[in-house]
Amino acid sequence: MTSSALESLKHTIPRPFWLDTDPPGPSRERQIGEISADLVIVGGGFVGLWTALLARQRTPDARIVLLEARTCGTSASGRSGGFCAPSISHGVSNAMKRWPKEAEQLIQLGRANLNDLQLDLQRLSLEVEFERSGKLNVASTPWQIEGLRALEHKYQRMGIDCTFLEGAALKHYLDSPLYSAGLFEPNYALLNPAKMVRELRRACLEQGIELYEHSPVESLQAQSDHLLLHTGYGSVRAAKVALATNVFPSLLPQLRSTVIPIYDYALTTEPLTPEQLRAIGWEKRYGIADSGNQFHYLRKTADNRILWGGFDAIYPFASKLDEGLTQRPETFVRLAEQFQQTFPQLDNVAFSHAWGGIIDSSARTTMFTGSTHDHRVAYAMGFTGQGISASRFAAATMLDLLAGQDTHRTRLKMLSRAPVRFPPEPLRFIGVSLAQRGLAHEDQTGQRGVFLKALDAFGVGFDS
Ligand SMILES: Cc1cc2nc3c(=O)[nH]c(=O)nc-3n(C[C@H](O)[C@H](O)[C@H](O)COP(=O)(O)OP(=O)(O)OC[C@H]3O[C@@H](n4cnc5c(N)ncnc54)[C@H](O)[C@@H]3O)c2cc1C
Numbered sequence: 001m002t003s004s005a006l007e008s009l010k011h012t013i014p015r016p017f018w019l020d021t022d023p024p025g026p027s028r029e030r031q032i033g034e035i036s037a038d039l040v041i042v043g044g045g046f047v048g049l050w051t052a053l054l055a056r057q058r059t060p061d062a063r064i065v066l067l068e069a070r071t072c073g074t075s076a077s078g079r080s081g082g083f084c085a086p087s088i089s090h091g092v093s094n095a096m097k098r099w100p101k102e103a104e105q106l107i108q109l110g111r112a113n114l115n116d117l118q119l120d121l122q123r124l125s126l127e128v129e130f131e132r133s134g135k136l137n138v139a140s141t142p143w144q145i146e147g148l149r150a151l152e153h154k155y156q157r158m159g160i161d162c163t164f165l166e167g168a169a170l171k172h173y174l175d176s177p178l179y180s181a182g183l184f185e186p187n188y189a190l191l192n193p194a195k196m197v198r199e200l201r202r203a204c205l206e207q208g209i210e211l212y213e214h215s216p217v218e219s220l221q222a223q224s225d226h227l228l229l230h231t232g233y234g235s236v237r238a239a240k241v242a243l244a245t246n247v248f249p250s251l252l253p254q255l256r257s258t259v260i261p262i263y264d265y266a267l268t269t270e271p272l273t274p275e276q277l278r279a280i281g282w283e284k285r286y287g288i289a290d291s292g293n294q295f296h297y298l299r300k301t302a303d304n305r306i307l308w309g310g311f312d313a314i315y316p317f318a319s320k321l322d323e324g325l326t327q328r329p330e331t332f333v334r335l336a337e338q339f340q341q342t343f344p345q346l347d348n349v350a351f352s353h354a355w356g357g358i359i360d361s362s363a364r365t366t367m368f369t370g371s372t373h374d375h376r377v378a379y380a381m382g383f384t385g386q387g388i389s390a391s392r393f394a395a396a397t398m399l400d401l402l403a404g405q406d407t408h409r410t411r412l413k414m415l416s417r418a419p420v421r422f423p424p425e426p427l428r429f430i431g432v433s434l435a436q437r438g439l440a441h442e443d444q445t446g447q448r449g450v451f452l453k454a455l456d457a458f459g460v461g462f463d464s
Contacts, residue, residue, distance in 0.1 A: 005336035008350045009267075014327050016079040017268040017301065017353035018194035024071050024078070025198060031212035036237035037065040039402070040229055041244055042217045042251065044068030045077035046388060047380055048244035049200035050395035053124070055242075056207045058399060064209045065236055067229065069216035069248070073197025076246055079326075079357035080388060081266065081297050081309055082196075083135070083287050084189040086114040088390045089414060090365045092154055098364060098459060099414050106414060107158050113393045114189060120392070126199035128191045129302050134286040135188035138170075138179040143446030144291040145181040152183055161186055174288060175281030176342050190287050190299055193388065220251040222373050240402045243379040244395075246387075247360035248321065252372060252379060257421040258362060259382050260319050260428065265331045265356040266309025267339070268301060269349050277304065279345040293439035296338065305352060308339050313359075315432040318425050326356035359385045363460045364419040367394050369410075371401040378402045382419060420460050 013020060039055055041048045044066055052066050087110035089095035095103040095110075121130055139145045148164070155162045165173055165182040173182055204211055215231045220241065222228075227238045243251055247261045277283055277300075287299040289310075296310040312331040316322070332354045340347050362368065362382030367390050371378040378401040380394035387394075397409040410416065422428050438452040448456075455461065 002337055002340070004347060005333055005340060008336050008340075009332055009354065010350070012267070012332070012351045012354045014354055016194070016355040016357070017305070017307065018082070018192060019074060019078045020353060022192065022194040022198060024073060024194075025201065027071055028211050028213040030233055031065075031067055031215040031231045031236065032233040034235050034237070035065065036063070036226075037210070037239070038062040039064045039240045039242065040227075040236050040238035041066045041242045042229070043244035043246065043248075044072030044201070044211070044213070045075055045244060045246055046073075046196070046200070046391035047246065047394055048242070049073075049197065049204060050392045051242045051244055051398055052204045052209045053120075053200065053207065054392075054395050055399055056209060058403075065238070066204065066209055066211045067215045067217050067231060067236070068211070068213045071213050072201045072211070073194065075248075076357050076359065076387070078194045078197050079266075079355055080193045081287075081299060081307060082191050082193045082388065083289075083297060083299065083386075084114065084117070084130070084191050084388045085386055086111045086187050086189075086389070087386065088113055088367070088393045090384060090386045092158060092160065093151060094365055095414075096154060098366070098461075102413055104158065105408075106412070107160075109393070109408075109412075110389070111187065114187075114389050117389055117392050118189070124199075124203045126196070126203060128196040128199050130189060130191045131285055132187070132189045133284065134184060134186040136173050136182050136184045136286050136288045137291060138174060138176075138182045138288060139291040140178045140180060141446065147291055148181055148183045155185070171281050173281060173286075175279070175345075177344065178342050179290065184286070188287065189389075190285070191388070192302065196388075217251060220377070222376070227373070227376060239376070241377045242398045242402065243377065244398075246381060246383070247358050250379065250381070252377070255379060255381065257424075258368075258419055259360040260315060260422050260432070261321055262359040262361040262385075263314040263316070263325055263328070263356050264310065264359050264385065265312060265328060265335065265354070266307055267332060267335050267351045268305040268307045268353045269346075270352050271303045271305050272346070272349065276346060276349070280343050292443040294443055296342075308335060311335060311338065313436070315429065315436070317429045319428070321358065326358070327354070328356060331356070359383075361385070362419040363422060365461045366414055368418055369394055369397045369401065369415045370418065375402060375404045420458065
């Protein structure tokens with residue numbers, strides 16, 4: 001542990017930068033007494049909020065209720081990196097590897113979804129610092145560079161615009177002694193996730209959606225002609241229910257072993273000056289990610305801090321959900337050291353905020369949707385670290401399912417086939433630890449070990 005890394009964390013605020021600088025609006029009242037609704041949405045992150053808004057568009061007169069256990073967006077959504085991908089499949093490679101037959105369609109739908117999301121932001125006047133500024137993927141080892149070349153070829157096959165960068169051309173995009181190649185894709189967006197939550201929430205309220213906070217749904221019971229949700233202080237009779245509860249214990253117990261919590265961490269620097277940004281060759285506003293299995297993601301905030309996150313992906317035994325685990329000093333020190341190694345030009349820059357959040361990791365690294373109770377209950381989960389844009393697509397799919405509609409979305413195998421379940425403990429912890437060790441070994445040597453190859457053969461993956 002270097003003393004300059006420790007020094008850089010001396011005044012760090014232990015809260016998500018986004019939520020600290022753009023706190024959610026005043027809390028909404030909790031749900032009390034008995035009410036009824038045409039549609040109840042459980043969970044007020046990106047998935048729940050999009051579901052409410054898209055439902056309002058489809059059914060202008062419906063009574064729509066959203067129940068959030070805490071405050072909207074204070075879980076994964078408001079803590080995320082804000083990378084808004086032109087993908088619903090956790091990237092092009094993942095689509096081509098896992099769903100080769102529908103990969104082309106998945107890729108096109110992912111790109112159309114980002115366009116539609118941008119149109120919705122305009123239509124609803126949501127001010128979320130959305131910028132379609134591109135993404136730079138960088139590589140440091142020979143096998144990572146080979147991987148970027150392979151990605152370039154995949155992009156070319158799928159008609160996706162990209163530019164391979166080396167030497168002086170790369171330095172013009174990013175000047176770090178660690179990276180020797182890059183692939184720039186112009187079609188990628190960034191946004192401020194806390195503003196996104198706040199604005200989606202505002203739009204919901206303006207459109208007459210009844211939003212209750214501090215109202216955890218404790219149970220969901222199917223009655224003959226309705227569904228009954230208990231919230232502790234009250235209950236809601238619903239014709240239809242959309243579950244947008246992410247990594248939290250599902251109200252459908254059969255879904256609980258389909259995702260595990262992976263804790264992901266990030267830092268933001270103090271605002272950087274134009275000279276400091278020039279020194280690292282990063283003058284434009286694209287986001288960046290490096291290419292290891294244990295990867296970093298970095299982007300600028302509106303006031304030119306660098307958000308630097310990723311690398312450690314922590315799975316706690318027994319899938320423990322604990323806000324206390326979102327502060328992890330050893331990870332923050334590691335991130336600070338890696339930042340200094342990546343940008344020695346910025347070695348005296350201090351970090352303003354340090355936080356963690358929980359990713360709902362599925363064994364297939366993509367979201368999935370489904371319905372039960374004769375299309376009266378729908379769910380979407382398993383976003384695995386890429387849920388900002390996919391949440392909108394998932395919301396539309398849940399509404400298709402609840403309406404009993406057969407659409408291009410509900411027909412997708414990626415969405416309709418549930419991923420492999422995680423085994424019970426202690427096998428789960430042992431399996432995740434072996435996979436993580438294998439991924440770290442592959443990052444160091446370029447060699448994929450026997451355990452990961454066995455998982456590959458069963459279509460099982462691990463990512464954050
Ligand atoms: C640190 C971090 C960085 C990330 N970076 C990115 C990124 O750059 N790009 C990207 O695309 N994705 C990223 N992600 C993933 C992305 O944030 C998520 O996929 C997305 O926000 C999921 O939205 P959600 O609505 O499903 O979940 P959440 O935001 O977790 O919302 C679920 C809500 O449901 C509520 N809830 C749960 N159970 C109940 C109940 N029984 N009753 C009532 N309410 C309930 C919870 O309180 C919570 O508010 C990141 C995630 C993390 C943690």
